[in-house]
Amino acid sequence: MAGTAVLGRLTWEAAEVADVVDETPRVRSLVLDVSGWAGHRAGQHLDVRLTAEDGYQAQRSYSIASPPGEPPTITVERLEDGEVSPYLVGEARTGDRFEIRGPIGGWFVWKARSASSAQRTRGGGPGEPGGSTGEYDAAPLLLVAGCSGIVPLMAMIRLRASAVDATPSLLVYVSRTLEDVIYREELDELAQRGDGLEAFLTLTREKPAGWSGYTRRVDRALLDETAWPPTQRPHVFICGSTGFVEAAASALVDLGHDPARIKTERFGATG
């Protein structure tokens, strides 16, 4: 039952919309105020549950875009036939309340180098390959995003930026059109800092005037051209639709990347 407090369990809690940010015509971020939020890790998500007046409930998972230490912010893409996303993107206002459950996940997560020393003393956390050997922290970060799959990866990029973490990081991010690129200005600004973050954008449905980025799908050839070579032994995080994630993951394995260093998260088409 909602709100049943059992020690150590994950329960539904009230969240209030503290702010909304329109990211693209179809995507909006909601900054949530959750009393007693114990913090989250970069890459985690939370579940949102909406309850209708007749008691009907619908729940969906949304990745957290904000870095650890900040209030949880979810970024939501509107799916026209969805039960939850049209409300979150089109109707939710500051002060609205709904239920959330989170933070969720301990596998698809990344820690900045500077934040990792406390964890390292106990041999690395669960699901962090190489954590106990120290290898984890030295490895570069390879992030591959398909459309709204950028959201959990953005928490990692923001963590890296806020922690002044020098881990060399590379993002390959595919969107349909330039207008659909989420966090575009922020990504441009972070990449221009010249502190070790590179970002490659590719568009599949248009080539805007003056566009100097790629206009191709993310496939083996594109990853071979842009991504770290397998000899760098990067930690790889891939997020997007199931088809995108599996194509990108198998292309990287074909290129010689160790499957054990590739973490994936698949988004569904239910919204």
Added chain:
Amino acid sequence: MSEARLDGNAIGGLLHTVFGAEMTAAVGVCGTCGAAGAVAELHVYVRAPGVVVRCPKCESVLMRVVESPDRTWIDFSGLRTLEIRR
């Protein structure tokens, strides 16, 4: 085709609520083929009534979970072991 299939990350909240612990990094061993992997990597189908989890190697059913307002019904008989790391 593949869009109906997700992965174990999608049921992280459900499993955390059921087990009282983070479960996506837990390692499951398939009772049919013996493949071992993180729960996050398992194949998950959420469009059935309830949730069906299959082995990514041999597609055997590993778990079935059905939630209703007054109970949660769990069948984990397809799993040989589930190791929860602390």
